[in-house]
Amino acid sequence: xxxxxxxxxxxxxEQLNLEDVAVADIAxxxxxxxxxxGLDSIDALELIVMLDKDxxxxxxxxxxxxxxxxxxxxxxxxxxxxxTK
Amino acid sequence: MSKTFHIKSYCxxxxxxxxxxxxxxxxxxxxxxxxxxxxxxxxxxxxxxKFFKMxxxxxxxxxxxxxxxxxxxxxxxxxxxxxIFSNKASSLDTDRKHQAAIENxxxxxxxxxxxxxxxxxxCLGEISIKHRxxxxxxxFIFDRFNAEHLQLYANSLLKxxxxxxxxxxxxxxxxxxxxxxLYLVENxxxxxxxxxxxxxxxxxx
Numbered sequence: 001x002x003x004x005x006x007x008x009x010x011x012x013x014e015q016l017n018l019e020d021v022a023v024a025d026i027a028x029x030x031x032x033x034x035x036x037x038g039l040d041s042i043d044a045l046e047l048i049v050m051l052d053k054d055x056x057x058x059x060x061x062x063x064x065x066x067x068x069x070x071x072x073x074x075x076x077x078x079x080x081x082x083x084t085k
Numbered sequence: 086m087s088k089t090f091h092i093k094s095y096c097x098x099x100x101x102x103x104x105x106x107x108x109x110x111x112x113x114x115x116x117x118x119x120x121x122x123x124x125x126x127x128x129x130x131x132x133x134x135k136f137f138k139m140x141x142x143x144x145x146x147x148x149x150x151x152x153x154x155x156x157x158x159x160x161x162x163x164x165x166x167x168x169i170f171s172n173k174a175s176s177l178d179t180d181r182k183h184q185a186a187i188e189n190x191x192x193x194x195x196x197x198x199x200x201x202x203x204x205x206x207x208c209l210g211e212i213s214i215k216h217r218x219x220x221x222x223x224x225f226i227f228d229r230f231n232a233e234h235l236q237l238y239a240n241s242l243l244k245x246x247x248x249x250x251x252x253x254x255x256x257x258x259x260x261x262x263x264x265x266x267l268y269l270v271e272n273x274x275x276x277x278x279x280x281x282x283x284x285x286x287x288x289x290x
Contacts, residue, residue: 049194
């Protein structure tokens with residue numbers, strides 16, 4: 001699980017082009033949207049594509065992302081339970 | 086008697102150099118555009134993290150506009166600076182990236198962050214958000230730098246009172262070939278806003 005969380009942090013930084021943010025800067029429970037990392041709606045769509053591409057998880061309703069992308073911890077829990085690859 | 090307008094300042098980004106009013110303010114050895122523009126962003130102390138999410142055309146247009154507009158002390162609540170941009174390659178550089186992501190049906194994972202930049206005028210939105218511009222903006226595709234059109238359109242906006250200032254010019258990019266020339270037109274300034282002057286400034290570097 002710890003490995004998955006580190007992997008997610010690295011992917012978030014790389015795929016969302018978060019310049020000057022390091023893996024160590026993101027705590028497991030940090031909010032990804034709003035006051036946390038300050039991600040926006042396009043970033044949310046990128047994360048939905050990442051779930052599908054890297055973990056074989058296809059969200060039928062984009063609104064589901066609101067809960068799943070709350071923090072790296074919540075994302076990792078969800079991926080652990082639902083991943084198909 | 087027809088009213089005359091003036092070019093207050095201008096910026097070029099080409100050949101690994103950023104210059105304002107003909108004077109270099111940043112130069113770099115990087116031949117790769119992404120590296121060059123990132124180095125320019127840092128050197129010019131452009132504190133705007135969303136810059137790194139933009140496509141290359143928007144980065145080029147944003148930085149050229151920013152070096153001119155950040156010295157203007159624009160009213161944050163209301164300012165009427167219009168944008169009239171143009172180029173030849175449209176958003177082809179980003180269009181190709183999107184095409185590459187959708188042409189393989191087995192690996193069909195188009196990036197939303199790439200797709201949103203598959204129009205050239207998105208760069209105008211990025212500049213408008215940063216500098217809180219609420220006035221008219223347009224992006225035209227031409228075969229060549231078209232000073233006649235820029236002059237006519239900018240003067241029309243200024244004469245009709247639809248804008249107090251107009252930032253206009255050319256921002257063209259395709260892979261590592263790039264050429265930006267933006268200039269700010271308003272009532273005051275030393276250079277008259279004439280077609281010959283615009284062409285002369287465009288070709289000055």
